[in-house]
Amino acid sequence: MRRREFLFGAAAILATPALANPPGPFEPDLFPPLNSRADYIAWMAAHRGEDPVILGRRWDRYLEVLKFNDLWTPADKRAFLFTPREEFVLPQDRDEAYVGHYLDIGFGVTITPPGTMGRMTSALLVKPGERVLEIGTGSGYQSALLTYLTDAVYTIEIIPELAQRTRGVYDRLIGRGYREYANIHTTQGDGYYGWPTAAPFDKIIVTCGIDHIPPPLLQQLKPGGIMVIPVGPPGAQRILKAVKSVGADGEMKVVRSDIFGGAVIPFVPLTGGHQNEG
Numbered sequence: 001m002r003r004r005e006f007l008f009g010a011a012a013i014l015a016t017p018a019l020a021n022p023p024g025p026f027e028p029d030l031f032p033p034l035n036s037r038a039d040y041i042a043w044m045a046a047h048r049g050e051d052p053v054i055l056g057r058r059w060d061r062y063l064e065v066l067k068f069n070d071l072w073t074p075a076d077k078r079a080f081l082f083t084p085r086e087e088f089v090l091p092q093d094r095d096e097a098y099v100g101h102y103l104d105i106g107f108g109v110t111i112t113p114p115g116t117m118g119r120m121t122s123a124l125l126v127k128p129g130e131r132v133l134e135i136g137t138g139s140g141y142q143s144a145l146l147t148y149l150t151d152a153v154y155t156i157e158i159i160p161e162l163a164q165r166t167r168g169v170y171d172r173l174i175g176r177g178y179r180e181y182a183n184i185h186t187t188q189g190d191g192y193y194g195w196p197t198a199a200p201f202d203k204i205i206v207t208c209g210i211d212h213i214p215p216p217l218l219q220q221l222k223p224g225g226i227m228v229i230p231v232g233p234p235g236a237q238r239i240l241k242a243v244k245s246v247g248a249d250g251e252m253k254v255v256r257s258d259i260f261g262g263a264v265i266p267f268v269p270l271t272g273g274h275q276n277e278g
């Protein structure tokens with residue numbers, strides 16, 4: 001008993017923060033200090049047991065992302081600062097995890113740059129408890145980011161091997177103590193058709209590009225819900241925010257706006273069955 005107290009009491013608090021493992025639990029009211037790089041790194045190393053060198057890179061990218069107004073609320077900022085992007089890139093790219101551009105993640109697809117993901121996430125205006133659907137799990141980073149905003153995340157990936165690999169990434173992280181990732185529900189399939197058995201959703205984020213908004217996704221969005229989706233010709237999409245409303249007469253209205261002021265942003269194509277439809 002004395003030994004237990006010794007291990008889990010004062011000595012554990014005094015132990016080198018960087019060695020704290022597993023990470024302490026994420027709580028909705030837990031915010032890291034945002035006043036200085038050093039305070040952020042020390043706090044995160046103590047609470048999450050993450051590597052101070054990597055935390056420094058995450059902080060530096062955070063400052064860059066802020067310059068472009070890609071993170072809007074304190075909750076959006078906290079989500080970015082909590083998500084270990086290095087766990088979602090290929091192992092050989094771990095040191096590159098916080099670069100500002102796309103990285104290859106295998107299977108011919110990429111992880112979206114941090115700023116683009118930050119702004120797409122911010123534009124969803126996710127509130128705690130909301131149900132969010134992601135189309136295009138890919139690396140798994142986007143859904144991980146969402147778990148710091150709500151506890152009900154659903155994500156669909158069409159490439160079976162990638163869906164399986166990323167499921168494994170989440171499972172290993174959950175095993176290491178990132179228990180918030182247990183709130184991510186994964187499935188393999190064609191996200192064009194949404195996830196009917198888990199619908200309706202408050203928010204939908206599509207992370208692959210298509211030339212129109214898939215009608216099944218609009219159907220599965222609640223009235224008042226928001227969808228963020230790259231729309232346009234192959235390799236040259238604009239990122240739209242679509243807000244759905246339903247009038248007293250039952251008629252659906254969709255108001256669209258461009259969250260990057262008209263900038264063209266290339267995305268991996270949304271593949272699947274709709275391409276064969278007449």
Ligand code: SAH
Nearest residue numbers: 136138139141142158191207208270271272
């Ligand atoms: N959100 C991802 C971005 C990955 S790129 C991340 O955080 O890394 C887009 C992903 O969409 C790719 O993995 C691609 O395979 C997937 N995708 C393309 N078409 C799809 C479809 N019809 N349904 C589900 N996923 C699809």
